[in-house]
Amino acid sequence: MKIKLSGIYVDDQQKALDFYTKILGFKKSQDIPVGEFRWLSVVSPEGNDTELSLEPNVNPIAKTYQEGLFEQGIPCNAFEVDDLEAEFKRLSDLGVKFTTEPTNAGDVSLAVFVDTCGNLIQIYQHNG
């Protein structure tokens, strides 16, 4: 068994695709129309083939869950980076809002930003 697919809820799939590709730098993988929605996923350009699906939060339960996490300041997913400070600066320069600036948390350093689609995302770097 392998972890090859993970997903996050987004409030607008096109807005999410723009943010996850143009700002974060992921590549579009699957984009298949399904009724009024899309089976939409992105992958890291760095060779990891795990897909992240950008799922519409039209299900009221999904929306409640997503908004609850957001309002409590809890990230819904985490991505690893090689250089946290550099990524923090790059994203800040692109106008991304952080709720937690780079912070040493022992084995890892982490920061948290808003993805403009209703989520907080954590990025982290292994220390040492």
Next chain:
Amino acid sequence: MLTKNQLIRLCSARDQLRRAGDEEVSIDEVARSVAISRFHFVRQFKAVFGETPVQFRTRMRLEHAKHLLIHSDDSITDICMAVGFSSLGSFSALFSKRFGRSPSVYREELKSSDEELAPDCMTLMRGGWERESQISRSTTASE
């Protein structure tokens, strides 16, 4: 840096805009209620939610229209007015631009299909694969 307090105030503003939906609540009023100047409110809202307060409100109105198109028999004009638009032309144009079909076509398609209205990941994946295999079958058949 966005503080927890700012985040909560912006969420509260978003909820007000969503609740107000069909009524004409001014952006100034919402900004004032969360104690942020209009200028900073619009900028912060866009940075956090990826769209301006006006764009967000329009999107919510169109989503409400979608719901009414499926779950009521009201006319398109009545729905247009009910969700806060004053012009049927601009309502139809915005709806078509956003959802790729006019309100009447949307209603016809959704009412005549058994499509899931609130899909989850696996529903989308299944639909996507079925669609892909149909395309693949039709491509193979035409070769």
